[in-house]
Amino acid sequence: MMREWLPSRRARETPRNDAALWVKCPKCGEVLYRRDLAASLFVCTRCSYHFRMSAYDRIASIVDGDFTEIASEVLPSDPLQWSDKKSYQTKLKSDAENSGLSESVVCGFATIGRFPVALGVMDFHFRGGTMGRVTGERITRLFEEARRRKVPCIIFAASGGARMEEGMLALMQMAKTTAAVARFMEDGNFFLVVLTDPTTGGVAASFAFQADVIVAESKAMIGFAGRRVIEQTIRQRLPDQFQTAEFLLEKGAIDMVVDRRELKEKLVRLLEYAVREPVSP
Amino acid sequence: MSNNLIVEREKGLVELERRIAELREASAAQPLDMSAEIAGLEERYQAILRELFGSLSPWEKVHMARHPARPTSLDYISRFDRFDELHGDRHYRDDPSIVGGFAFLRSRAVMVIGQQRGRDTRENLRRNFGMPAPEGYRKTSRLARLASRLQLPVVTFVDTKGADPGISSEEHAQSEAIAVCLQTFATARVPIVAAIIGEGGSGGALALAIADHVLMLEHSTYSVASPEGCAAILWSDASKAEEAAARLKLTADDLRRFGVVDEIIVEPLGGAHRNAQDVVTRTLDAVDRSVARLSSLSPEELLDERYEKYRRLGEWQAQSLQPAGTAQ
Numbered sequence: 001m002m003r004e005w006l007p008s009r010r011a012r013e014t015p016r017n018d019a020a021l022w023v024k025c026p027k028c029g030e031v032l033y034r035r036d037l038a039a040s041l042f043v044c045t046r047c048s049y050h051f052r053m054s055a056y057d058r059i060a061s062i063v064d065g066d067f068t069e070i071a072s073e074v075l076p077s078d079p080l081q082w083s084d085k086k087s088y089q090t091k092l093k094s095d096a097e098n099s100g101l102s103e104s105v106v107c108g109f110a111t112i113g114r115f116p117v118a119l120g121v122m123d124f125h126f127r128g129g130t131m132g133r134v135t136g137e138r139i140t141r142l143f144e145e146a147r148r149r150k151v152p153c154i155i156f157a158a159s160g161g162a163r164m165e166e167g168m169l170a171l172m173q174m175a176k177t178t179a180a181v182a183r184f185m186e187d188g189n190f191f192l193v194v195l196t197d198p199t200t201g202g203v204a205a206s207f208a209f210q211a212d213v214i215v216a217e218s219k220a221m222i223g224f225a226g227r228r229v230i231e232q233t234i235r236q237r238l239p240d241q242f243q244t245a246e247f248l249l250e251k252g253a254i255d256m257v258v259d260r261r262e263l264k265e266k267l268v269r270l271l272e273y274a275v276r277e278p279v280s281p
Numbered sequence: 282m283s284n285n286l287i288v289e290r291e292k293g294l295v296e297l298e299r300r301i302a303e304l305r306e307a308s309a310a311q312p313l314d315m316s317a318e319i320a321g322l323e324e325r326y327q328a329i330l331r332e333l334f335g336s337l338s339p340w341e342k343v344h345m346a347r348h349p350a351r352p353t354s355l356d357y358i359s360r361f362d363r364f365d366e367l368h369g370d371r372h373y374r375d376d377p378s379i380v381g382g383f384a385f386l387r388s389r390a391v392m393v394i395g396q397q398r399g400r401d402t403r404e405n406l407r408r409n410f411g412m413p414a415p416e417g418y419r420k421t422s423r424l425a426r427l428a429s430r431l432q433l434p435v436v437t438f439v440d441t442k443g444a445d446p447g448i449s450s451e452e453h454a455q456s457e458a459i460a461v462c463l464q465t466f467a468t469a470r471v472p473i474v475a476a477i478i479g480e481g482g483s484g485g486a487l488a489l490a491i492a493d494h495v496l497m498l499e500h501s502t503y504s505v506a507s508p509e510g511c512a513a514i515l516w517s518d519a520s521k522a523e524e525a526a527a528r529l530k531l532t533a534d535d536l537r538r539f540g541v542v543d544e545i546i547v548e549p550l551g552g553a554h555r556n557a558q559d560v561v562t563r564t565l566d567a568v569d570r571s572v573a574r575l576s577s578l579s580p581e582e583l584l585d586e587r588y589e590k591y592r593r594l595g596e597w598q599a600q601s602l603q604p605a606g607t608a609q
Contacts, residue, residue: 081531140592162484162505164515167530168541171505172594174484175491178463179591186468202505203483204456205444210464225446225454229510232445241453245515245586253454 007220025049051116052197054124055106058156062264063110063119070108070145079133084167091127091165099125103134104159107118107142109151113268115275117145118153124198130163131203136173139207143180152190152274152280154267157208160226161201174206181207190274194263195222195245195254213270214254216245217263221230222254286344287552290333297326298447327550334551342524343508345500346480350554352561354380354395357478360561361386361393369420373453375460376417378408378441381424386436387569394421394489395438396569398479401597411480412445415458417485418488422458422465424449429469434572435477437489442507444485449586459488466491467591472575472583474568475543477501477533493587494562494571495527495541497533503541504531540594544571 023032028047037044041061042051059067078184081090096102110119120142122129139155146153163170185191193211195204197220205224208214216222223243231238241247245257258266283289301322310313339347345351358364358380366382369375381394398411406409413421428435442457466473466489474491481503490503497503506514511529512521536542546564553560575583 080528082528084521084528085456085517086523087422164506164511164529167505168503168536169530169594170537171483171487172541172591174463174487175467175591176594178460179467179588182464182467183588200456205459205488206463207460209454209457209460222456223451224444224459225451229446230448230451234448238448242448248454250453253457257422 012249023051038189043260044180048218048259050197052124052158053260054125055101055121055156058121058123059106059110059119061260062267063112064114067110067119068108069106071141072102072106074141075102076132076136077135078165079166079169082136082167084165088165095126099123101126102129103138104129104163105135105138107138109145109149112264112271114153114266115271116149116151117271118142118149118151120153120155120180122156122158122196122203124158124160127163128160129164129198129203130160130170131173131177132163132166132170133173136165136170136176139177140180143177143184147180147184147189149267150187150189152192153184154192154194154195154273155207155211156194157199157203159194159199159201159203159208161203171202174202176208177207181210183252185210186214190271192267192270192274194258194267196220198222199224200224209253215263215266215270216248216254216257218245218257218259220245221250286341287334287373288344291551294326294329294333297322297329301326328463330550332465337555338523339529340508340526342532343480343502343526345552346502346550348552348554349400351479352453352553352557353400354397354440354478356557357438357476357561358384358393358395360565361391362388364393366418367424370416371418371423372416374416375415376409376412376420376538378413378445379417379420381420383433384436386565386572389569389572390433391436391572392424392431392433393438394424396441396486396489398440409445411441412439412443413485413488414445414447414450415453415455418444418455418458418462419577420520421489422462425462425465425469425473429465429471432471432518433467434472434474434576434581435492436464436568436572437473439475439477439481439486439490439503440479441485442480443482444488459484462488463491467587468581468584470584472572472578473587474571476546476564476568477503481531482507491573491591493583493585494543495588496544496546496567496571497535497536498541498553498564499544499558500552502526502531503533503536504529535536542592574589 025044025050030046042053078088105122191211192213195216199222207239248254249257304319331518362385364384380397384393399405399408473492474494475490477497508522510524513519533545549556
């Protein structure tokens, strides 16, 4: 089932915590007028700090204006009847209320610079962007449909890894998405990933690092193990630069670091190498 | 004092085992018939075993899976008919926490790859407690690709707390190394059989476990995160590890029910290490049976079945939970 994307109904897409009129930059302390911040794609106008973006803001910032969502009817459930400090069902509900999302990824089809693409956008505001069964299912469906349509696929990754509340069924999404990505790529299709802050764990260690081209946003934290886990293991503090996009670029793990304000232009340039016939307007 | 529950529990048995052994020796050395006494002690010993190990909780299984005497990958690999180890990732170094190479299993040539923890402190240091670095995963990918090209079935043994979480591993792109491993296993054109023999810790374990047939020892564990890690993150309290272990559904029975595991290898009362010889034999028998069955499939059939198997995992069905935030 497809659903047309209606920008006007998604005007409240940003998480509730950010809904204030003024927002303080956590890096330089500058107080920013919310509308100015949105206009600069949630990049601090003073120090270029990249705020975490919600999925629908991201989509709006990247697509030409059209976006047809798929698999939105696939909704999370609670296979293990999980409960820790709170029940998993409670967490799902409150995350849905706060983020306006039903899962940690939004998938669909759009054009970017007139190139038709499959687009999957993860959102850290929903369960820390963790991958549950439905995250995996939506991404798998996206790759399967993109393979049928023979269009490039772009994923914006933002994730704390596999979702613990769904146990091994969550971990198995690494296998499921990997299989779908592999089929898509074996057919000669182009897969590009944009790593955003933060991308770690099971998402980094599956489809995110399987892409043909890996772009990362400035200063995004990217790694396998979380910073705290590493610090506990080695019993010393890590340098600030460790696991940043710039660090990964230097180590040869990614292709480029891009400022969000130049990202769309960059993606269109890259798509020109993979797609030779943009759709006519 | 060991921090392993099972090891602690076994200490009570040592005295009894010693007395049985002493009686046996004495009985052999003199004409006196002590078989009744020995039988009585044996019976008591079995009763205690049943009481101690008859039904293990998930948390007890976590400790069983980590038992220092539990058979490791090399204990299985050494029982193959032949093994020629191959080394290195061809880029940077050889990772001793992964052992792999050509082997013959019951007269069939295969590629075998296993995660190897140490059997004592010195070996544990050398093998990084069985936590592979990116180099280990790159060696794994290399060997799996080679197997695919030579039409050799791949047999893996999974036994790791998880992928190494160190500075060097991050610098060498641990995520990429695991991601490529998954990709290689998902696309290998040969049968893959994986056996979870100890701890199956998260993505670092899965990297060797995308397989056409997954075996799991009865008291092994396989989980999305370690119970300790899960407790620290979700409860902000590491002492909740026991509760986390129960909730994570990390036992062989649970995972068989979810379809994550295809077959369970039963362990002797008290765990695999109490009769390693027998456990290894039965595991290799089961591996051999699966490889034989899968070898009759064409590469296309294998790939299609593997795809469908993982496609179905965590399959979604219509749910009752309403998303509060979506526009209806």
